[in-house]
Amino acid sequence: MNAVDGSDHYEVAAEGPAPSLLVIVLDTNPHAWALLAPTLPLSKAIANILVFINAHLAVNNANQVAVVASHSHRAVWLYPRPPSSVEDVEMSDMTSPHLDNANKYRPFALIEDSLLTSLRELISTTTEADISTTTTTQMAGALTLALAYINKATINYTGISTETKTTQTAVDTNEAPIGLQSRILVVSVSGDLAHQYIPIMNTTFAAQRLRIPIDILKLAGDTVFLQQASDATKGIYMHLRSPQGLLQYLMMAFLPDQMSRKHLIAPSQEVVDFRAACFCHRKVVDVGFVCSICLSIFCSPPEGAICLTCSTHLSLGDYGAKPAVVPRKKKKRKKINGGVDTGSARGTPAPGE
Amino acid sequence: MPRAIRGVLVQCDPSIKSIISKIDNEEHAFIVEELDDQTLVIKENMMTTLKMKLDEILKETQNNDESSSDE
Amino acid sequence: MSVSTLASFEYLERLPGTTFRRLYQQPSTALAIFRRMLPHLAKTFVMALLYMSKPFPLTDLDLWVNPNSKRERDKALQLLSRLYIITVTPPSRDDPQTITLTQKFGESLRLALTGGGEHNSFGVPSNDSVAEGVDLAFLDEYAREQWEGILHYVVNSVGQSMGGGGQGPTDAVKHLLEAGQLVTTGRHSGKGITQAGFSFLLQEVNAQVWTLLLLWIENAEKMELDSVEVLSFLFMLGSLELGRAYSKDTLTDSQRQMLPYLVDFGLVYIPRSSSGHFFPTRLATTLTSDASALRSVSAGFDAASSAGGAKGFIIIETNYRLYAYTDSPLQIAVLSLFTRFKARFPNMVSGRVTRKSVGNAISHGITSDQIITYLSTHAHPQLVKNASIHGGPVLPPTVVDQIRLWQIENERMKATPGFLFKDFENGKEYEGCVKYADEIGVLIWKNDFKKMFFVTRVEQLRDYIKSKKLK
Numbered sequence: 044m045n046a047v048d049g050s051d052h053y054e055v056a057a058e059g060p061a062p063s064l065l066v067i068v069l070d071t072n073p074h075a076w077a078l079l080a081p082t083l084p085l086s087k088a089i090a091n092i093l094v095f096i097n098a099h100l101a102v103n104n105a106n107q108v109a110v111v112a113s114h115s116h117r118a119v120w121l122y123p124r125p126p127s128s129v130e131d132v133e134m135s136d137m138t139s140p141h142l143d144n145a146n147k148y149r150p151f152a153l154i155e156d157s158l159l160t161s162l163r164e165l166i167s168t169t170t171e172a173d174i175s176t177t178t179t180t181q182m183a184g185a186l187t188l189a190l191a192y193i194n195k196a197t198i199n200y201t202g203i204s205t206e207t208k209t210t211q212t213a214v215d216t217n218e219a220p221i222g223l224q225s226r227i228l229v230v231s232v233s234g235d236l237a238h239q240y241i242p243i244m245n246t247t248f249a250a251q252r253l254r255i256p257i258d259i260l261k262l263a264g265d266t267v268f269l270q271q272a273s274d275a276t277k278g279i280y281m282h283l284r285s286p287q288g289l290l291q292y293l294m295m296a297f298l299p300d301q302m303s304r305k306h307l308i309a310p311s312q313e314v315v316d317f318r319a320a321c322f323c324h325r326k327v328v329d330v331g332f333v334c335s336i337c338l339s340i341f342c343s344p345p346e347g348a349i350c351l352t353c354s355t356h357l358s359l360g361d362y363g364a365k366p367a368v369v370p371r372k373k374k375k376r377k378k379i380n381g382g383v384d385t386g387s388a389r390g391t392p393a394p395g396e
Numbered sequence: 397m398p399r400a401i402r403g404v405l406v407q408c409d410p411s412i413k414s415i416i417s418k419i420d421n422e423e424h425a426f427i428v429e430e431l432d433d434q435t436l437v438i439k440e441n442m443m444t445t446l447k448m449k450l451d452e453i454l455k456e457t458q459n460n461d462e463s464s465s466d467e
Numbered sequence: 468m469s470v471s472t473l474a475s476f477e478y479l480e481r482l483p484g485t486t487f488r489r490l491y492q493q494p495s496t497a498l499a500i501f502r503r504m505l506p507h508l509a510k511t512f513v514m515a516l517l518y519m520s521k522p523f524p525l526t527d528l529d530l531w532v533n534p535n536s537k538r539e540r541d542k543a544l545q546l547l548s549r550l551y552i553i554t555v556t557p558p559s560r561d562d563p564q565t566i567t568l569t570q571k572f573g574e575s576l577r578l579a580l581t582g583g584g585e586h587n588s589f590g591v592p593s594n595d596s597v598a599e600g601v602d603l604a605f606l607d608e609y610a611r612e613q614w615e616g617i618l619h620y621v622v623n624s625v626g627q628s629m630g631g632g633g634q635g636p637t638d639a640v641k642h643l644l645e646a647g648q649l650v651t652t653g654r655h656s657g658k659g660i661t662q663a664g665f666s667f668l669l670q671e672v673n674a675q676v677w678t679l680l681l682l683w684i685e686n687a688e689k690m691e692l693d694s695v696e697v698l699s700f701l702f703m704l705g706s707l708e709l710g711r712a713y714s715k716d717t718l719t720d721s722q723r724q725m726l727p728y729l730v731d732f733g734l735v736y737i738p739r740s741s742s743g744h745f746f747p748t749r750l751a752t753t754l755t756s757d758a759s760a761l762r763s764v765s766a767g768f769d770a771a772s773s774a775g776g777a778k779g780f781i782i783i784e785t786n787y788r789l790y791a792y793t794d795s796p797l798q799i800a801v802l803s804l805f806t807r808f809k810a811r812f813p814n815m816v817s818g819r820v821t822r823k824s825v826g827n828a829i830s831h832g833i834t835s836d837q838i839i840t841y842l843s844t845h846a847h848p849q850l851v852k853n854a855s856i857h858g859g860p861v862l863p864p865t866v867v868d869q870i871r872l873w874q875i876e877n878e879r880m881k882a883t884p885g886f887l888f889k890d891f892e893n894g895k896e897y898e899g900c901v902k903y904a905d906e907i908g909v910l911i912w913k914n915d916f917k918k919m920f921f922v923t924r925v926e927q928l929r930d931y932i933k934s935k936k937l938k
Contacts, residue, residue: 097580098517101502102510104755147582148498148589149708155582295515303511306536398900398932401887405911405921408880429887431919435912437887454879 062105063224063300064196066189067092069121071112071162072180073169075232079263083286088262089162092230095293096158097151102298107223109192110158112165113185116173120188121161122154180233182269183242186257190249193225224301226278227257234264237327240320247272258297262286267316267327274315281310323351403428403437410434412450419449478681479504480549482694487551488571489695495588497575499702499755504550508536509543513552513568517576522565525555538908545907558934588699590707591717601746603710606736610748613733614672615797617679621649621664622800637731647682668801676750679732696721704734704747705755712744782847785863787820792847804828805838820866825873835874839867883911885923894918896935903931 110121200223256278273280321342337353428437547553649664729735734751780792805828808818891897904910913920
């Protein structure tokens, strides 16, 4: 009877959103947390992050989460736990009574339990020597672990090899998001990371190519390279002025995945610090020397004018000569005195002059 | 003051529309408003009757050439 | 996925506010509704509001949402308030409009995320010795058997002889299928399948389960079961873990009353030896999952039925010939809904997709997309392999296009019930109304020249016109 009428067939099928994978890189630098303790102790931050993880999992059944700790000497998986210790988890599964709590959604309870156990392990295995020898954190290592995990999860999800996947994502620009949507959230408390400049930038570019946004939540300190990482990967960068409000910031700014971010105006930093670190002393430099062959950056001319990366002999020209403002000469004069401004000095604008 | 009229919006080809107009011409029981070549508003309770009539007419006009699909 | 979401949606939206308030008392229900029923942007809003101490001004929300996504925003807000999840203060001159989560929903969802409280809504695992031999494979096999029994019963009316084992569903299920008009007790010879039954068959498992459960809930009221209790019990089942035993002791009386029905559906398994606990099957634990998570269901079923045959069995050629390597009466019956079969062999049937056969299916309410999806999900591995080598589609494009064309052929018009607005006093008034109607997503058709437009819903627009008149 209704054959003439096609209305029923035009029902638009609501396509379920793609599941997303959230990898949290938690900076567990003991020095930085000690400084933060009066305003936001680690325990409280972890509690907030756990609620955030649960919220992420609640959004979609197929959503996944992974947590890496970037500790003072190494980067460690907090969840999922490395395979070697998996047996332990299952054992404790049977015994720990709070896992059987009917008041908690079981997947949430499992993650919470595993994460807290590994975090405790990590803290108990940290020796005083570890703490005293360094004040920074293995951010680059943790980011690499995160990327590796995302890669593996993507292969698992789609069942195709990355080779084809990456070339596809690199080629077409306006694709509809399909498959697993991954992103990285870095909860950072440490300051200077200049000594890891190169590995961090490498992971950043890898993430950029794979279209994985790196979100940065800065609780303390300031890191130039994480700013650049979030900027290059179109992630969110936020510096919390009041760390007590951590959970609200997490829920509002960092929970939306790539799908919802299309509809939202993401908080972003107005000014990105694009400075780089030199290859010789790992110092953040405003103005430096760049090898013309391999583009390595140096804060001062390398010894013997030989590039430390590619060993090219570089000629520095008249470096150090004071650039002089040459007044425009009258036309009658045939030639101006070229002794002062050689090509190299003119090509490098000196700030502050 | 604008008026709101309840009805069913029908969007179709001009050919179908003219058939509907033809049906309506007999008793003026279907059409509320003719909007343009391809759209018109039909009384809600007459929709099923209209569909049946339309179906009948279409069956007459369409030639059911099924022989090609048999061997 | 979409089908079941739509069906369960419609049912929920019809419920009165008090029912919702009672439903939201259970954290598992709040979580399930949040996860399953809300569009993506709405989830984002809820989460942002969840730990907000003060009401959130609507103007701030506008700042947060991309101006191009105003329509999505309005849709999300509308749905949230229809499901009694948020309250929006009515517009007034003194205070700006604000939104807050309704108290009950907020509390329950927070409890669900953090754990705690004494609600026991995520099921109490049983610590008794677990019955032996109850593992994932067993549960999958059990659920599949029960569910296929029901499907067989529905298909059976087509006229195929019952194949395989299985004693068919219980009387209660049979009554339910009849009440839901999936099958009718025909005048001449027993049962007959109905249009609803046809499209029921072509749905995927999760959608089928929901269709049947919603039927059951509607009938539950007649059986003097409270629909709120039933719903929250189902949502609880959805949050349980597969392969674990759960204790029956903490269930309420009416929930215990429901268990036998759920056993009939294959959602729950109760070992004969010990009646103190029950096992949810995959059908139950995926109730509140969505499309992406549902792969596990079919995967689980395929694993269970792998003894019977491979996953894909249909080969379709560019000349519309179809070969199906199966001996399952269920699959053959489903195929015969849109195929004209010519020959049947012990392990395969062959036939042809014709204009008439597809037209027949369409007149039964089956859409061309349903047919195409069915064909491609059940395509033979050989077809899939060829497609991946050449990088083309799995099904021959000519056939796919033709099936679509066959459908469109008879669809000569599109009807949308709603309201026609006309007789506007001036262009400005008309434009304001059209713009508003477009923003709230109800505008179907407009003609600027004639100053008329057509909308699907009238309530909001009426309020808007009234408020304009007041000013």
